[in-house]
Amino acid sequence: MLQVTDLHAYYGKSHILRGVSFDVGEGEIVSLLGRNGVGRSTTCKAIMGEVPPVGSIRLRGQEIAGLKPHQVAHLGIGYVPENRDIFPTLTVRQNLILGMKSAKPKPGDRWSMDDMFELFSNLKERADVVAGALSGGEQQMLTMCRTLMGDPDLVMVDEPTEGLSPLMVEKVAVLLEEIARRGISILLVEQKLTIALKISQRLLVMGHGHLVFEGTPAAFAADDQVRREWLEV
Amino acid sequence: MSATETGSAATGKSGDRTGAEPAWKRVADDQMRRGAFRRTLPVWGAAFVVLMIMPLLFSSAVGVTIMNQMGISIVFALSYNMLLGQGGMLSFGHAVYFGLGGFLSVHVMNYVEYDGWWLPLPLLPFVGGLFGLAFAVPIGSFSTRRAGTVFAMISLGVGELVAACSIIFVAFFGGEEGVSGDRTMGPPVFGSEFLSEVEVYYLIAGIVLVAALFMYLFSRTPAGRMANAVRDNEERAEFVGYSQRYVRFVSFCASGFFAGMAGGLFAINYEILTEENLNLVTSGWVLLMAFIGGVGFFVGPIVGAIVLTLLQTVLSNHTELWQLYVGILFVLTVMYAPRGLTGLVAMHGPALRTGRLGILARAYGAAVVPLLAFLAGVVLLLEMGNVANQSVVGESEAHVFGLTLDVSTVAPWLVALALAAGGGYALVRLAPRLRDAFARATGQAGAAS
Amino acid sequence: ADPIKIAFIDPLSGPFATTGESGLRSFEFAAETLVNQKGGVLDGRMFEIVPLDNQISPKESLIQLKRAISDGINYVVQGNSSGVANALTDAIEKHNKRNPDQRVLFLNYSAVDPALTNEKCNFWHFRFDANADIKMDALTDAIAENQDIKKVYIIGQDYSFGKAVADAAVKMLGEKRPDIEIVGNELHPIGKVKDFTPYATKIKASGAQAVITGNWGADMVGLGKAIIEAGVDAPIYTYYGAHDGITATFGELGEGIIRSVREGSLNPPTPEFKALNDGFKAKYPDNDINQPRIFNTVAMLAMAIEKAGTTDPVKVAYALEGMEYDTIMGGKVWMRPSDHQAIQDVHISVHTNKDIVVDADNSGYGLKDEKTVTMAGKDSPTSCEMERPDA
Amino acid sequence: MVELVIFSLLNGLVTGLLLFMLSSGLTLIFSMMGVLNFAHASFYMLGAYFAYTISTYVGFWPGLIVAPLLVGLAGALVERYGLRHVHRHGHVAELIFTFGLAFLIEEIVQFFWGKATKDYSAPELLQFPLFTLYGQNFPAYKAFMILISVGIFIGLFTVLSRTRVGLIIQAAITHPHTVSNLGHNVPLVFMGVFGVGSALAGLAGVIAGPALGTFPGMAFVLGSIVFVVIVVGGLGSLPGAFVASLLIGWLQTFAIALDWSVSDLLDILGISFDSEHVLRDLWTLSLPQVAPILPYILLVLILIFRPRGLMGKRET
Amino acid sequence: MTAALQMQGVRKSFGPTEIIRGIDLEIPTGERHAIIGPNGAGKSTLFHLISGKYSKTAGRILLNGTEVTELQPYQINRMGLSRSFQITNIFPRLSVFENVRCGLLWSMGYRNSFWRLVDTERALNERAAQILDEIGLLERCDLPAGVLAYAEQRALEIGITIAGGAEVIMLDEPTAGMSHSETEGVVELIRRVTQGRTLVMVEHDMGVVFNLADRISVLVYGEIIATGTPEEVRASKAVQEAYLGAVDAGEGEAH
């Protein structure tokens, strides 16, 4: 599905990603772990084209490095940014509408607005409230739903459980599995291990700008050194 | 990046990491030392000296007149920046306080002349200021309720209303003729009756210095600092105990006071006030002065006032296209120097501090000739085009840069075109090198963008 | 010998630049043809017009005045906007008082506010145009003669000149034709009206048989067009209803309707004027001689300097006082000593394309004299009391 | 009196609809992109001048189509090569940019077309009185103006309510990256909206030019009144702009039609005043005199008492 | 002694939906009180009601026995209540130092005075520097606050809140977005500065909550379903169902 080879990225002159390579298979959940500030979000942004990528990014074999973010999105990559990046002045419904790639729902779409409201009943009640008024957790959910409305084939989810209550964290885990079941690949960026270990097929651990571990959750559990050195556990 | 440091440092109490003196004490001292007024004294002293010797350098009547106009504009633009730069309030009607302060000053001047009021002339600007304040208080009481577009639009509405009133209420505003007075009628001050321009100059210079000083100090007071805070985040200011509305109101009133003072200076210098002094054009000019100079800097509006006054009074005598040039300057400034002319200079601060100005000087040196060629070419084209456009038979001569060019022949056009195209091309080619030199000189990653 | 410099302070940029520029061209042409080509004055001193752009702002005018004074210029001419004229006359009076060794004369060629030669008059100011009251006197004479007119509508811009026109019209019509009803006396904001149709509607509804207006520029065009388009069939008496693009814009629409009150007869022209105009048109094909008084100003200044034998402003001013001059357009000008108001013939002329020799805006339309009042306002009262310096 | 009322209604309608044509474009630009576009009226002026030049060659009708397109193109270019650079420096910078642009366009117009009024006039086809009532003509051209503006209202309203353009732009003002991550081509949309807004202003100019005169000051005369319209109507609300335009149109025409003055009121109350008093101008103030400033009074009152305007959803 | 905060029948509706459905809560002076509950329960809304950002639909709120129901945020702040925000709310263009100093000005009695210069007031500047030291931002004091990293901004948010030395401090998710070690630092900081003061805190990190709080209230759908000591709350079945879920409450998460 997605194949990243020797990816570099820069903010001005600071070299953030220093040769990152990995791939994500069809319908697979891959988690990208690491401490604060190692460059996980930057990886997502580089794939989207929001930060200019240097290196090769292939989606279903097609090179997408150098494309504009909206072009990447149209090719089927969805990105759920961190920090509750909702449009505060628009209503919940309008936020979701903006997630769609075309003005009207297409027949083949995997998700409809009703699906979203079913999954998160909080949002349904608030459908016509401006998103800025939502609670922190609700904003987090909205961000995710909005991206799904665009019917991506691969979603990159950046810290989706931030600020969610324990119950809600579980709900998100369930949702992610449901997403994968519908044949969508997931690149999950997380800091907390709990759900990553539970739902992902493979784990990636990032050090300063490059990957320091790649393997199954089981292998990860066995590798104490990586956990100590690269994660705060 | 430093998020990890935060964690460990957060646990550290007022630790004495630097030895005898705790670190926080050093920071506090440092802050106080850097913010000390003493440190700016040399600048004020230099300003004083410059103001004193200017009339010796430019002694012609018109030179002094232009400097007087500059002084008035400086006070006015600084007062405007109290709103826009410091308080984040975009006003389209600041001329209201300038004009009303000025009109009332002229009326007071007339009372001095005819009704025997006693008022030495140097105090008149303060009277103007008080009137500016007197109008700012009621208007500010409702317009500062909100910031942003609401404030901007109210200021526009009020500006239009007052400008309209100035035509309707002839008894007060004197209609189209305006109101005139005579500054020499007050009691003499130190033997001066302010008959000559130079005497007026020194009066204005003194007031400019005093007003600028007070406006500078205002920005360092709690009220001034909170104006900044409210500009940045009005909601948060409410949660540290400040009423955003009242903070804006205080800035607004102070700004009205100084605008009125500038109006008083205008009354002294020109001895007449007319409708143009409080209409929207004047309000627009002061916005431009502040912005072109740079609203993010205290000296920004001063620079803007000087440059724009020069453009308006000097350039306009050399070309009838001056407004076109001013328009181009505005647009280019906003596009390429959004922090104003002062920002353009301040940008070079890091290079200066690290002593790497040399790198830049070389790069700039290489660009000077193409730049001049380009500018010359463009100006020539415009001026010749203007002459060619006007159908005056037998007058096909354009006078530019002291040259006389015949626009009915091909040669000058070719030369101008070559200059513009060649200069422009060379500049485009040089641009990456300039950018690179800049990045190297300032040592900033990505500073070029 | 040194040229004699004359500062021309008028708008040369901005919205009023057309008027300023056209005045400047007339001045330059007048100086060239009436003075310099004849060998200058005082044995070979030429006239040099120094254009100074005031952007029609009183403030800028005062700065330009200072500039002129710095350059040692003793003569200032200005015409556009009574506001500017007032600022200048005031500043010049103060300047002359404070600097007796460097005095300046103010030759006003176009600002018609009566106050300038009444309560605000001073020794240094001379007006070469007929003032608003004098023109109104002539205009109301014309209306008074037409017995068909029973209802008159007065409309003007809301500022001193507009008001002065309205007041004078009411007063003079009241004296000359008490039976005429003033069916409307209206002031509209100056330069702010986008669409004059509502005013035209009102004028039509009032049943006016004649309209008087002091409007100029875009306000004149807008008002005139709206009135005619609304179907008001009445003559429109104007102060500034011709030239500078206005005649061309009215074209066929204004035929026989728009009338202007002015000094200087254009049609039929005198042979001298025809020749002068041809010369002017050859040089400036897009401009007209629409302010004949400019030629009077230049010629009379030259005469006064010759007569005084010096360029000393005080002596020249005394020479100007009471001077009589036979104009190129026919008729006489007399500079009335009591208030420095030029007394001359005033014409009511009509916008037409018949019998037009000297047209306006190259449109084929022009102004044809319908009525002439000789030496209009010769005995008009003035409240002027000027202080005269020692010669 | 009836005559006056009928014609004032008609005149107000024409003025109001003209205002609407201008403010519709500005509503797009100001309320969606947040740009206080002071150059909007300048695009209106450009429309008139382009159409004038075109009309001297091929007549009025081609100009009606071509001139707005040219203005739209000019607007798009301005967005692409100017405004876009300025956008990231904030609203004040954008404002100054459009301020400078307004200045520049006026100078450019004078440079190419000169300073005098142009005799751009309505097509022969429409130069007849549509009807005559109480001896007063109602020109066919005015009816044409009414038709066009109503057409714009309907067209624009349909387009805006059927597409997400408005939403995209509103979201993109604050979160451009997020919006493009969702698959929307933000720069293109911005350029398009600015272009369309300018083209609408251009169209207004093409139509208003013959009626209100084509001269370099025509932009300045309209100046800030269009801002009044969209703020009073409520930012982002096209129906609001429509209502406010008509309201202001009628407010101004009726104020001119009705000769009420303060002194009439004083007469009724039996109060007399001293004609030399300092306040004499206040006592003789009449409604027609203040007609042009009524919108500004309305503006200030609305902002004080209902900052979101007549029909706006969010606060200004 | 009267309670620091008293809420009596507080209700809040947005349009037809009632978000806060009648809250009666008393927080005694000197207590560290945590409010927990699912997302969208109304915790932040309750904060907004207490601090004056929103006006109440019904009910009364008393601060140290004085009614503050109808007051503006700045008035309530002046009466000794200071709060932080869930979504970072600082002065982005001012320097870090300036941010903290602004938090201090009113409480140190400077008001809107324009006859004193901030840089000459020793007590003010030293206090600001001390606070910066406490929140670990002393080295970053000259940077514009807007360029700080997220975690640093969170720390600054807390710094501004505690600067004024208010008697009642309210923190809305103070550790959100922080790494584990940062969280520990902040918890220590909070513990220290709230010594002898009243703390009201919203937090999803159960580790933090059980570590700091004297008492806990659980807010679900705008109603308080339980109030008690950490042990009582952890043991409550209702709370587990509504909020804690299957996660072992005792351990918090991701340890």
Ligand SMILES: Nc1ncnc2c1ncn2[C@@H]1O[C@H](COP(=O)(O)OP(=O)(O)OP(=O)(O)O)[C@@H](O)[C@H]1O
């Ligand atoms: N706009 C920017 N300019 C300069 N540096 C940046 C910018 N954005 C991020 N960085 C830096 O790049 C590095 C990687 O950032 P990134 O956001 O990818 O981290 P992360 O692994 O997602 O961590 P977290 O989201 O937990 O903070 C950090 O050191 C950060 O400070």
Ligand SMILES: Nc1ncnc2c1ncn2[C@@H]1O[C@H](COP(=O)(O)OP(=O)(O)OP(=O)(O)O)[C@@H](O)[C@H]1O
């Ligand atoms: N202005 C408003 N208009 C309409 N609904 C609102 C408004 N403000 C808040 N709400 C709704 O009220 C509910 C409570 O929000 P609140 O922010 O208090 O939740 P919270 O308990 O803080 O949740 P979280 O833990 O996710 O931050 C939410 O469902 C939110 O959508």
Ligand SMILES: [Mg+2]
């Ligand atoms: Mg991240």
Ligand SMILES: [Mg+2]
């Ligand atoms: Mg919350």
